[in-house]
Amino acid sequence: MQRTAEVICVGTELLLGDILNSNAQFLAQELARLGIAHYHQTVVGDNPERIRQVVAIAQSRAQLLIFTGGLGPTPDDLTHETLASCFGVPLVEHPEILATIHEKFVRRGIPMAPSNRTQALLPLGAEVLTNSSGTAPGIIWQPQPPDNRELTILTFPGVPTEMKMMWRHVAVPYLQAHGWSQQTLHSRMLKFWGISESALAEQVQPMLASTNPTVAPYANWGEVKLRIAAVADSHDEAERLIEPMAQKIRAIAPDYYYGCDQDTLASVVGEMLLAQNATLAIAESCTGGGIGSQITEIPGSSAYFVGGVIAYDNRVKIQQLGVETTVLERQGAVSAAVAAQMAQGVKQRLGATWGLSITGIAGPDGGTPDKPVGLVYIGVAGPQGVQTFEHSLGSGRGRQWVRQLCASHGLNHLRLALRQLPTPGR
Amino acid sequence: MQRTAEVICVGTELLLGDILNSNAQFLAQELARLGIAHYHQTVVGDNPERIRQVVAIAQSRAQLLIFTGGLGPTPDDLTHETLASCFGVPLVEHPEILATIHEKFVRRGIPMAPSNRTQALLPLGAEVLTNSSGTAPGIIWQPQPPDNRELTILTFPGVPTEMKMMWRHVAVPYLQAHGWSQQTLHSRMLKFWGISESALAEQVQPMLASTNPTVAPYANWGEVKLRIAAVADSHDEAERLIEPMAQKIRAIAPDYYYGCDQDTLASVVGEMLLAQNATLAIAESCTGGGIGSQITEIPGSSAYFVGGVIAYDNRVKIQQLGVETTVLERQGAVSAAVAAQMAQGVKQRLGATWGLSITGIAGPDGGTPDKPVGLVYIGVAGPQGVQTFEHSLGSGRGRQWVRQLCASHGLNHLRLALRQLPTPGR
Numbered sequence: 001m002q003r004t005a006e007v008i009c010v011g012t013e014l015l016l017g018d019i020l021n022s023n024a025q026f027l028a029q030e031l032a033r034l035g036i037a038h039y040h041q042t043v044v045g046d047n048p049e050r051i052r053q054v055v056a057i058a059q060s061r062a063q064l065l066i067f068t069g070g071l072g073p074t075p076d077d078l079t080h081e082t083l084a085s086c087f088g089v090p091l092v093e094h095p096e097i098l099a100t101i102h103e104k105f106v107r108r109g110i111p112m113a114p115s116n117r118t119q120a121l122l123p124l125g126a127e128v129l130t131n132s133s134g135t136a137p138g139i140i141w142q143p144q145p146p147d148n149r150e151l152t153i154l155t156f157p158g159v160p161t162e163m164k165m166m167w168r169h170v171a172v173p174y175l176q177a178h179g180w181s182q183q184t185l186h187s188r189m190l191k192f193w194g195i196s197e198s199a200l201a202e203q204v205q206p207m208l209a210s211t212n213p214t215v216a217p218y219a220n221w222g223e224v225k226l227r228i229a230a231v232a233d234s235h236d237e238a239e240r241l242i243e244p245m246a247q248k249i250r251a252i253a254p255d256y257y258y259g260c261d262q263d264t265l266a267s268v269v270g271e272m273l274l275a276q277n278a279t280l281a282i283a284e285s286c287t288g289g290g291i292g293s294q295i296t297e298i299p300g301s302s303a304y305f306v307g308g309v310i311a312y313d314n315r316v317k318i319q320q321l322g323v324e325t326t327v328l329e330r331q332g333a334v335s336a337a338v339a340a341q342m343a344q345g346v347k348q349r350l351g352a353t354w355g356l357s358i359t360g361i362a363g364p365d366g367g368t369p370d371k372p373v374g375l376v377y378i379g380v381a382g383p384q385g386v387q388t389f390e391h392s393l394g395s396g397r398g399r400q401w402v403r404q405l406c407a408s409h410g411l412n413h414l415r416l417a418l419r420q421l422p423t424p425g426r
Numbered sequence: 427m428q429r430t431a432e433v434i435c436v437g438t439e440l441l442l443g444d445i446l447n448s449n450a451q452f453l454a455q456e457l458a459r460l461g462i463a464h465y466h467q468t469v470v471g472d473n474p475e476r477i478r479q480v481v482a483i484a485q486s487r488a489q490l491l492i493f494t495g496g497l498g499p500t501p502d503d504l505t506h507e508t509l510a511s512c513f514g515v516p517l518v519e520h521p522e523i524l525a526t527i528h529e530k531f532v533r534r535g536i537p538m539a540p541s542n543r544t545q546a547l548l549p550l551g552a553e554v555l556t557n558s559s560g561t562a563p564g565i566i567w568q569p570q571p572p573d574n575r576e577l578t579i580l581t582f583p584g585v586p587t588e589m590k591m592m593w594r595h596v597a598v599p600y601l602q603a604h605g606w607s608q609q610t611l612h613s614r615m616l617k618f619w620g621i622s623e624s625a626l627a628e629q630v631q632p633m634l635a636s637t638n639p640t641v642a643p644y645a646n647w648g649e650v651k652l653r654i655a656a657v658a659d660s661h662d663e664a665e666r667l668i669e670p671m672a673q674k675i676r677a678i679a680p681d682y683y684y685g686c687d688q689d690t691l692a693s694v695v696g697e698m699l700l701a702q703n704a705t706l707a708i709a710e711s712c713t714g715g716g717i718g719s720q721i722t723e724i725p726g727s728s729a730y731f732v733g734g735v736i737a738y739d740n741r742v743k744i745q746q747l748g749v750e751t752t753v754l755e756r757q758g759a760v761s762a763a764v765a766a767q768m769a770q771g772v773k774q775r776l777g778a779t780w781g782l783s784i785t786g787i788a789g790p791d792g793g794t795p796d797k798p799v800g801l802v803y804i805g806v807a808g809p810q811g812v813q814t815f816e817h818s819l820g821s822g823r824g825r826q827w828v829r830q831l832c833a834s835h836g837l838n839h840l841r842l843a844l845r846q847l848p849t850p851g852r
Contacts, residue, residue: 017455029443041469073624113624133822288722292715292736307742310718316733
């Protein structure tokens with residue numbers, strides 16, 4: 001019989017809609033990647049009786065129960081306590097956990113609250129699933145259900161960063177060692193910018209019918225992706241199924257394809273700058289620092305990113321970037337001419353090889369019939385001069401949409417400009 | 427007996443983690459707002475047998491089953507077919523739906539696929555839940571379970587925009603007309619910065635036992651929140667229950683409390699600057715534009731935000747902000763002295779009332795025994811001089827954690843500094 005997993009997310013905040021259940025998505029992706037079948041996800045509130053009922057249902061249809069949430073120090077964090085009672089065992093205090101929790105508080109220089117002590121209580125017989133970044137550990141537990149059926153329980157805190165780290169470092173090795181992961185589903189996400197989902201789907205229509213690997217389109221915030229997924233006995237074999245398909249697809253849309261999986265427009269631009277021994281400075285108006293923030297998300301970006309000027313006020317455009325007052329007055333702050341002077345100004349003043357600028361109207365106010373909300377100008381200044389680009393992103397999808405999209409457009413224009421320059425031999 | 431709802435999301439794509447279950451969050455928020463109790467959410471794949479089992483469980487514990495997904499034209503869209511078989515009724519074709527579907531294809535100028543015809547098949551006895559924007563209608567259905575218990579089923583497509591429109595325009599009026607929404611749940615989220623979840627929970631311990639309103643703590647990315655939720659006959663009455671509790675809690679942690687609901691540290695700082703007729707300039711190193719991005723997320727921020735300098739490279743700190751080379755050499759870029767000069771420099775050069783600066787080691791590399799990853803200095807320059815603050819954010823939670831947390835710490839220090847200045851009379 002195939003063994004299956006069930007994801008159980010505990011937290012009244014999920015039932016109130018206060019938070020989005022990103023943990024369920026992460027665990028679903030991971031289970032798929034490991035080839036572990038997973039047919040149900042359940043969300044239940046911080047209520048011991050209902051948690052108990054959910055456990056009873058889940059153990060009748062799955063052999064691996066993965067819990068998130070309810071491990072905190074407050075009285076409504078009940079996951080371990082309830083699990084212990086489900087299987088008729090007491091909670092026992094783990095002095096080594098208590099010591100670790102205590103030490104973390106000492107290091108942060110704040111006193112440990114007595115309630116944190118409850119986080120050292122685990123069901124009798126459960127192993128500790130170490131949480132290296134937070135205070136609440138989880139458990140790995142094979143309890144003894146009355147009917148002796150096979151059952152493994154993993155628990156994680158609800159905090160996504162902690163849950164993910166514990167999953168990767170402790171749970172995955174455990175599951176692999178215990179025969180949970182045999183066939184594996186492996187996938188690659190190809191990423192495109194500047195083409196619509198339906199236009200790309202039309203171009204790759206024949207591939208969408210493929211069964212192993214499968215090809216499926218996704219779109220999000222203007223980015224279009226194609227997910228190629230293969231099931232195989234090993235990661236390498238899955239890769240051998242994926243690679244020819246990826247090559248075929250890339251050949252169909254070479255200008256729009258920019259990278260895959262963890263790649264972002266910012267990371268791809270960073271690699272190109274690094275390869276060309278070049279540096280970048282940015283001048284942001286409507287994005288207010290958003291492009292810089294994306295670029296500096298990448299570890300090691302200091303090798304090519306010099307810095308930038310957030311020129312929100314026109315005086316900053318004039319004084320810090322050398323934009324001419326007459327150009328500002330005649331063309332307006334949102335114009336190709338100002339974008340060009342911003343890009344050239346920041347490149348020159350900060351001493352970079354490339355300058356990227358953005359000026360636009362993010363809304364909701366500030367639009368005019370001539371220059372409506374969503375109008376954006378991008379400047380790319382490089383060794384061979386400056387280019388400008390105009391985009392009309394509309395007002396219908398709001399301020400964050402305009403800001404996010406023009407940042408991506410800016411990075412993409414820089415990517416295309418960098419691609420035209422030959423990489424120096426090295 | 428209190429009637430309750432269960433949300434059931436159908437779709438193998440959810441079990442593969444291909445999409446985030448934002449529908450569940452939306453419905454959860456809506457049910458809470460309408461005061462409809464909701465204790466379980468279930469996700470199940472496009473599999474008739476498993477959907478049937480989920481329906482059996484759900485109807486044993488809830489009286490209102492809300493389905494999303496599985497209404498499309500492809501063979502794996504099985505929700506209506508399976509529901510019909512659960513309750514032993516046939517599917518019947520609705521000519522008026524078929525006509526509407528056909529018409530939509532004509533309007534789009536594309537031929538209707540034969541598979542779209544299945545979307546006009548609904549369980550016998552179900553009413554149509556009109557979908558004005560897509561092709562797949564949902565149903566409103568009171569089937570007859572064998573034991574004659576009360577049961578209402580609503581189905582929606584998985585596409586969020588269609589689901590939301592149908593929910594608002596059809597389902598909500600239906601539920602209100604059928605006595606589902608009498609009492610309303612209203613809540614307020616109080617937000618705190620600079621105190622741990624457990625420390626705050628301990629201070630408000632007696633309030634956590636309150637039943638109407640309830641008080642529950644949450645923590646995310648260093649921010650701690652307390653949600654006060656009241657059930658009442660009207661919004662105003664709920665507010666009357668919430669307000670005294672909110673006042674009590676604010677009085678307990680006045681320095682840590684910064685706002686509620688949609689407030690962010692950036693929006694609160696913005697309101698204070700506006701009230702004081704003051705302006706802000708920022709100098710960011712390790713956050714790379716992240717603070718500027720947060721500040722300019724707020725519509726109208728141009729009234730108080732002048733701009734900033736992203737001083738990633740030390741040369742930018744020297745040339746654009748006037749940081750002294752000797753100070754950089756002796757103290758290092760990550761030091762209180764450099765943070766102070768960055769804050770003063772940007773305040774003065776960009777001509778703002780306030781200057782906020784951040785310099786730190788976001789990691790993963792770049793740490794030393796003296797200056798480990800996570801060490802951050804913040805400078806706040808204002809009318810009465812400059813202050814600096816040191817934070818040790820650790821390396822365990824990664825680069826984004828350090829960047830996000832120090833941005834929030836920076837905004838919070840600015841908030842506290844702004845609070846010390848009297849608001850000018852106006």
